[in-house]
Each structure stands twice: as C-alpha cells, then as structure tokens.
Amino acid sequence: MTTKAIQNSIITDLKLAPEGHLKIDWVEAHMPVLSRIRKQFEQEQPFKGLKVAISLHLEAKTAYLAKVVQAGGAEVTITGSNPLSTQDDVCAALVEDGVTVFAKYNPDPKEYKELLIRALENKPDLIIDDGGDLVSILHSERPDLMENVRGGAEETTTGILRLKAMDKEGQLKFPMVAVNDAYCKYLFDNRYGTGQSVWDGINRTTNLVVAGKTVVVVGYGWCGKGVAMRAKGLGANVIVTEIDAIKAVEAYMDGFHVMPMIEAAKVGDFFVTVTGNRDVIRGEHYDVMKDGAILSNAGHFDVEVNKPELEERSVSVRTVRRNIEEYQLKDGRKMYVLAEGRLVNLAAGDGHPAEIMDMTFALQALSLKYVNERYKEIGATVVNVPYELDEQVARYKLESLGFGIDRLTEEQRAYLDSWQEH
Numbered sequence: 001m002t003t004k005a006i007q008n009s010i011i012t013d014l015k016l017a018p019e020g021h022l023k024i025d026w027v028e029a030h031m032p033v034l035s036r037i038r039k040q041f042e043q044e045q046p047f048k049g050l051k052v053a054i055s056l057h058l059e060a061k062t063a064y065l066a067k068v069v070q071a072g073g074a075e076v077t078i079t080g081s082n083p084l085s086t087q088d089d090v091c092a093a094l095v096e097d098g099v100t101v102f103a104k105y106n107p108d109p110k111e112y113k114e115l116l117i118r119a120l121e122n123k124p125d126l127i128i129d130d131g132g133d134l135v136s137i138l139h140s141e142r143p144d145l146m147e148n149v150r151g152g153a154e155e156t157t158t159g160i161l162r163l164k165a166m167d168k169e170g171q172l173k174f175p176m177v178a179v180n181d182a183y184c185k186y187l188f189d190n191r192y193g194t195g196q197s198v199w200d201g202i203n204r205t206t207n208l209v210v211a212g213k214t215v216v217v218v219g220y221g222w223c224g225k226g227v228a229m230r231a232k233g234l235g236a237n238v239i240v241t242e243i244d245a246i247k248a249v250e251a252y253m254d255g256f257h258v259m260p261m262i263e264a265a266k267v268g269d270f271f272v273t274v275t276g277n278r279d280v281i282r283g284e285h286y287d288v289m290k291d292g293a294i295l296s297n298a299g300h301f302d303v304e305v306n307k308p309e310l311e312e313r314s315v316s317v318r319t320v321r322r323n324i325e326e327y328q329l330k331d332g333r334k335m336y337v338l339a340e341g342r343l344v345n346l347a348a349g350d351g352h353p354a355e356i357m358d359m360t361f362a363l364q365a366l367s368l369k370y371v372n373e374r375y376k377e378i379g380a381t382v383v384n385v386p387y388e389l390d391e392q393v394a395r396y397k398l399e400s401l402g403f404g405i406d407r408l409t410e411e412q413r414a415y416l417d418s419w420q421e422h
Contacts, residue, residue, distance in 0.1 A: 020093030041072030048073030053124035079119035084347035127152035132159035158300035193352030195226025201349030211235030216268035219275035273304035
C-alpha cells in the first residue's frame, strides 16, 4: 500500500517526511481517546475493503485520524480543506505510511480544486468532509464519482449549513452525520479549541500585545464565545457584535459590550469574525476603522472579511510580515489582514490543541463507523451523532484523565423515570 500511495500521491516533497513523522508522533502521544479507538478498530476492522476519502485541515492531528481510519481496514485518500492550513511535511509522512495524499501548501485556486477532485476519483465508499467541499463536488460537478458512497461525516458549522440546505431542497443523495453538532464537538472544540488556537495564531503572527486593546468578536456562537473568553483572559476590552438577540443578551450577561458592527468598527484594534456568513466586515466598516486595525477570520471560508471592498479603498497592498497583508487606504490609514482572511488559527497556526481534537476526531471515527453500519436505514439526510457515541467519547476522555463520576442508584433511576414518586 505504501508503494501505491507514493506512486499516486501529489505532494510537495517526500523528503520532508521525517519532520512530519515527529509531528504525528507528538499528537498521538496526546490523543489517548483516539488511540483507544484505534485499538478497537484494529481488532474489529469496521472499514475492511472500503475506500475512505477525507478532506480536513491537513496537519498532524488530522493525519493521526487518517491513520486510525486506516487501522480499521480502510484504503484512505486525503486532501486539505484550506490552501493555507496544509503542512507539507505531514503530507509526506502520511504517504510513507500508506495513505494516498493530494495536498500541498498554498496551491492556486485551480490546483486546490483539482486536488479535491483527485481525492474523490478513487470512488470512495465513505467520506469525512470539512466545509462540505467533497459533498458539493460530488453533487454538482462529479456525480459520476458518487456511485459507491454510503455516507459520511461533516466536521464544521459551515459544512452543516450547506448540507442542511441541500437536505431541505431534497438534493442530498446519501446520509451525513453532523459531527459539529455533537456535545463533545461544540462544547470543547468550538469553544476551547477555537478560543485558544485563534489567539495562538494571532499572537504568533503579529507579536503584539493584546492586553489593554479592544477586541471585536463578530458572532457569539460557540466559537465566538471561546474567542471572546480568551481575549478577556489576555486582558482585552471585548466587544461582541451579533444578529441574534438571544446570543447578544448572553454576551452581555457574560460581561461583554454589545453593539452594532458599524459602532464597534470605530473602536476596535483586533477584529475576529466567527459567523459562517459573508461580508460581516465590509466597506462601510473600513470607512470608520482606526488606523492600524488588525482583521482576522476564524470562519471556514475566506468570505467573512470582504477583501475586494478593502482593495477598492486601497492605494497599495504589501506583505509586511508572514501572513500579514498591509492595505494602505487612500486617506493614509493602514489596515492589516491576517492569513489572507482565511482561518487564522490554521492558516497562521497549528490549529486546535491535540487534547481537544482528540475528542472531535474520536467522534469522527465513531460516526464514520456508525454511518457505514446504518446507511441504508438512515437514508439520504443529515443526522446528529447518536448520544451514546457522544457519551462514549466523554467517558473515554474522563478515563484517560484518571477521573470518575457517579452513577444513578436504582432508586434514583426509578424516581426520575416515574411521575408518581415524589
């Protein structure tokens, strides 16, 4: 299988593999839940004889997930889900381990799309997607590659929004498990993972202090909550902008200022978008921003910060530091966009901590097994991760930490199950 992977893969340089192996070994040592599932998969072989296509941010933690799926008997093909988050040394290491890889760091848009399609040309039985790109290609451009697909799992909010829109219109042709909506995903990955990794990316890229600055967090979903919480911990004054009145009240109760974006734009030093929507920072906001404002995005696609409207107002654009583009406006002000407006935590950092992704990728592995076993009865729709899988991952996590929890007595269970006892 290794020889086949080497012959078929498209990567930057196989010689980078040693550094990639070190990265994968490091995260494996910090992902005990996924390692436990790997042992189960090695024994059970749930994917024996099947082909699995994966599109995720291709760094070390994702690589370990690919190896876990491979350990379950699958022939794995993997590609990236963002041009700037792929790590070439990790790709090379995976190829040496027998995984077919179609991914490079920073391909142009045409090549990036071609790499996604190449990952599907093996006609997979199962898929793991991030942002819905694989599903979209299969349904719109290459339905000829869909014939073997039993189903799959989706990683992120943006992808689930796309899947649900397809499902609503009756266009979805196979079942997809909404991993992002599982408790062990959004409570930990979205909140603590995004919160920490966004600021890791911003801090290592800018090398500027956050304490005392004004941070504007655009969107107060679970990711936004994490970003705001960590900004507060770094000593920032935090403003939240929202379109949802309930979330806005929640942000206020959590101790943050709440105001419309047009007002926040006037006072922000750092801006972080986490909405899954487009143009949440746009022309009218640039017109009132302070000189030196730093703009970053933590949503899946690079559409949240409207770069074309910023370019229209600029007389020059230059790269002033790795992953920092300076836009000089006609009136002399300067704006700085991090990581080309792509996911700042992955394009300018290493993504979520390994211990956090341990739970998320454990859910991915178990969800893939679940959909493979039940795809016929599920049908072509979007389904949630079964609670028992969610709870299983949490239990494994507690056990890896050496913690225990209480269990209901029979009397307590009977009390909760009855309307007569009181």
